[in-house]
Structures are given as C-alpha cells and as structure tokens.
Amino acid sequence: MEFRQYAPELINERVSTFMTMTPEHAQWFAETFSKLVANVGQVVLGKPRTIGLAFTCLLSEGHMLLEDFPGTGKTSLARALAQTVQGTTNRIQFTPDLLPSDVTGVTIYDQQTGHFQFHQGPIFASIVLADEINRASPKTQSALLEVMEESKVTVDGETHEVGYPFMVIATQNPIEQAGTYRLPEAQLDRFLMKASLGYPDHASTVEILGAIGTRSRPKVVAPLITSAAVIDMIELASTVHVDPSVLEYVSHIAEATRLAPETTLGVSVRGCLALVRAAKTWAAANGRHFVVPDDIKALAEPVLAHRILLDPEAEFAGASVPAVLSRIITEIAPPQRRA
Template sequence: MSMTPEHASWFAETFGKLVANVGLAVRGKPRPIGLAVTCLLSEGHLLLEDYPGTGKTSLARALADTVQGTSSRIQFTPDLLPSDVTGVTIYDQATKRFEFHKGPIFSSIVLADEINRASPKTQSALLEVMEEAKVTVDGVSHSVGNPFMVIATQNPIEHAGTYRLPEAQLDRFLIKTSLGYPDHAATVEILAAAHTRSHQPQITPLITPTAVVDMVELAATVHVDPSVLDYVAQIAEQTRTSPLTSLGVSVRGCLALLRASRTWAAAHGRHFVTPDDVKALAEPVLAHRILLDAEAEFAGSTVADVLGQILADIAPPERRGVSS
C-alpha cells in the first residue's frame, strides 16, 4: 500500500483531531503537540525539556489518554534501579520456576519523568528498548509491543543531583522540544477552568493502538524525491564540517529526519515530502544531536543559530510534480 492523495487527506484530518484532543489538556501549544503526535506516528521517542509547571507531564498524560493503549509513569530518582524500569526475574517456590515480572516500561506510552535525575546505569536501561522495542533480562528478550513510545522530561534548571544524558541516549530521541509558558489568553483560560485542585479535563480516547500502527505504516509510504534525500544528506554533512561544531548529525539522525518528514507531510495532507517539511523539523529533530565547539559556545553561538545558517546556505531543491 502506498500513500495516495485520499489517504493523505484522511491522515491529515485524523492528525488534526488527535492534536485538538491533546490540546484540551495543554492549551495554546499546537506546535509542540503536533511534534509529539508526529513522534508517535513516526515510531519515535520524545524528549521534553522545560521549566517546572509548563505542562510537560500533562502533555504526556493527554497523549497517552488519547490512545486506547496502556500507559505508565516512572519517576526517575537517584536510587532507581534498572530492574525497577525493565522488570525482574523471580523464582516461584510453588512452581519451582523462574518467572519474569514486567516493569513499567511494558506500556504503549511510558512517561519517564525527570529522566536526568537517575544514575547513568539506570538511564542505560532504556537504550535497548528505545532502539529495538524489546527488553533483555537474564538472556531472554521480551517485546514491549506496538505502538511503543517513551516521553522523557527533564528540567533545565536545578542541576544539583542530576546526570547529563549522554549523546548515545540523546540520539535515541526522535524529537526534542519544549512547551514554554502559555500566552496571556491561554493563561486566563487555564485559570478560569481551575475550580478544583484536580482541574485537568477528561481526555476521551480517540484512536486504538491498532489504528496507530496503521497510521505509522501509512506514513512510511509517503513519497520522497531523490532531490530531497540529497538535501537531507547535505544538511547532515554541513553539521559535521562546520567549524562551529564538534559533533554533527549521524546517519541515524538523517533517518530520523526523513521518517519524521514523511509523517509531517501526511499530517498536512500531502503524499510527498517537500523541502519545507525538512526545514520545519530540522531543529526539533537535529538540534539535540549536535555539539557546539567550545569556543563557539563561549562566543555565544547556539545550535539553533548554526542550523539556521546551514539551512540558509544550502539551496533547497525545486519542487517537482509527484504522481499519485
């Protein structure tokens, strides 16, 4: 099956409904919500970095509630062990057999709250499952099912007692974004609805896990012209050769940008990817995979500045007609 204009129209309509449903809990943030839904439909994982009280947990919960699957929350703390995440094998004296007890990672959507507060050993427990959607305990692999998505949050302040995520783990996240504070109108709307301490709106499930899988498979069939592939490769190469960076985008990063661009195109009713799709997702998909040179960082440069200059320097391919 390949994406047709009719499929793209249905995909865009469904995508809009999912964003609107999550928006009932997170007011005035359509783009971050759209990125979160794009991440889900691209089989990726989401990293939310923002200040306390901006709605990171609300976004994760609302997205989990929108999907009729299972969800779990893991509060990452310094004393959290890898087995607290993945599960553990326990000997049952009654049956005289070892039985595997699943950890909270075995859910459709997993909220890893304040992931940078856990030790590197516990953080590394997520590497295999985020890449391969399976957990290996005592030499036995266990699938976590499909769909599967990790939404991790971290606080950019209060660094005491935190452990910086290593580049290898950051590379596992398809998208990194933030919510920011709501604007004045959204703030007033939130305050008006806060009658009780538990003032979160009830989120009605809109889609089944099977339908999510169908949308993922459909998005993967969106057409990508060879000129767009060349465009993505040029962007990645420029991040590696730029004098302002010490680490550029890997091949995994290129694949992530391509995968997300396919979903983004379908979400906007198109059955083919355009350079504008790549540009729209370049920063949330690539920025956390790039390390600035120490001197450039000291001089005040940011990754967003570097990416913006690269996108300005590389001429995008001309739009071509695409057959359906």
C-alpha cells in the same frame, strides 16, 4: 461531543484498507491527525505545535525528549496522548537510587509453582513518561537504550516485547544541574525529537486559572483511535514519497553541520534517517503524499539540534545550536525541481 462521535472502530476499519499513500489517503490522514491534536489540546492548552510534534514522533516510531521547566504540562501531555490512542501510560520518576530493574522489571522465584516469573516494570506501556531522566545514574539510563531502539527488554537472558505502539517521552530540567547525570550522545541519539512545551500564553493561562474549582477543563479525554489503527497510520506514513532531490538536500544539511567551524559533532546518518522518517509523517499530517523541502525545514531543529555538539570556545563566544542550524538551512538552497 464531536470527538466521541469519531468512533475508533470507524477509523480502524478505514485505515485497514490503505495499502499505499494516495492524495485521498493523505487528506484522511491530515483530518485524523488534526482531530488527534485537537483532542489533546483540550488538556494541554495553547501548544498545538508541540502536540503535533509529539504525534509526529509517535507515528514515526520515535521518542521525544522534553527539556522544560516544572509545571508546564509534560505529564498531562503524555497521559492525554495515551488516552487519545486508547493506550496505556506509566510514569517513572528518575532518581539517583533508581535501579535498571525498577524500569525494565525483575524475575522473581515463585515457591508455589517452583518457577521463576517475570514481573513487568513500568516500561511496559504504550506511552512512558521518564520524568527527569538526567537524575538517574548512567547505568539506569542505559537500561532504556535497548527498549527505545528495539521495543524490547532482556532480563536474565529472556527477551520480552513491550508492545506496539511504544513511545518514551523523557523530560529534564534545564535549570537544576546539581546532582544530575548528563545524557550521553548515544542516549540523545535515540530520541527522534527534542522539544519544549514552555509556559502557556496569557489567554491560556487565564483559562487554566478560571477552571480552578469548576473542572471545566477535562483531565480525561475521549479516545479517538485504536492502537491497531495507530499501527496502520504508522505504516501508511512510511509510504509517503520522498524525491531523491530532497534526500540530497538532507544529506547536504548533515554534511554542513559536520563541517561548520562552531561544531565538534555533526548530524550522523541516523539523524538523517530520523529527519526523513519524521518528514514523511509531517507531510501526511499536512495532507500531502510527498515530502517537500519545507517539511525538512520545519523539523530540522526539533530532530537535529540535540544531535549537534558545539565547540566550547564557540559556545563561550555566544554561538548556539539553533542559530548555527538556522544559518546552515539559510545558506543551503533547497531543491527547486524533482531529480
């Protein structure tokens, strides 16, 4: 199998020599990124863009919120992502009675040793699937705030690192709102991207149905890269060049979302930082060592849309965040030359 020949040791050795992004490094990054997406695509059929966004999120040190219907492959995406990068994965099913300690872990007194021992919760993994996160109480939801921002948890005054790389893929059902707790803006702002898988197309659906009983579609994918090499790729992506004119372009978009008559909450500075960080990885994934305005346009909706709050009257009149964001990007002219 071609992917099994793409040994993690080879990737790890190659990445360790990178210091700053060059055109040759960008080409290597794009080839590796393409193989990672194709590997996960063996399990999640027909969704290369969403898989690409997930890897962009991982390599940008961010977290992803998937708002989608049940049975669209959210768990399979998280599991395949962790297997590809030789990481660990845990799934947390959020319910109204879930406690913060059920997520972060708990300290238990050991009578034999006479000391308290910390027992890790499911948050200690490379890829964590927080399934139906909006069904948990706000107290439990807030337990994720520190770990998503700082990659560590504090229990009984002691801080514990969750490891690196670390990514949370949270899901929520868009149609069942009874018994749910809406994610506050502070929690939404912790997610680098918000996306959806959606139902597979006709050809992918037929292929999935044809695999019933034959197991022709693998549930376990071969690892392609070590976790240490992922860390090197993260550091490499951070060296992608962003021209000041592109930074001004991002700032103009953010300002326009705050001044738009349909919105009551626009994009914050944290949202701008998230967009630039993701655009660096996206540019490297496309074989470039510099960011262009098209990278900003490609990632504007998944990175910015969930950070914008519409005015209730405008929403009642038919306005939507994607439409408002699309109009803003159309009206603001991208930079034509370097600053």
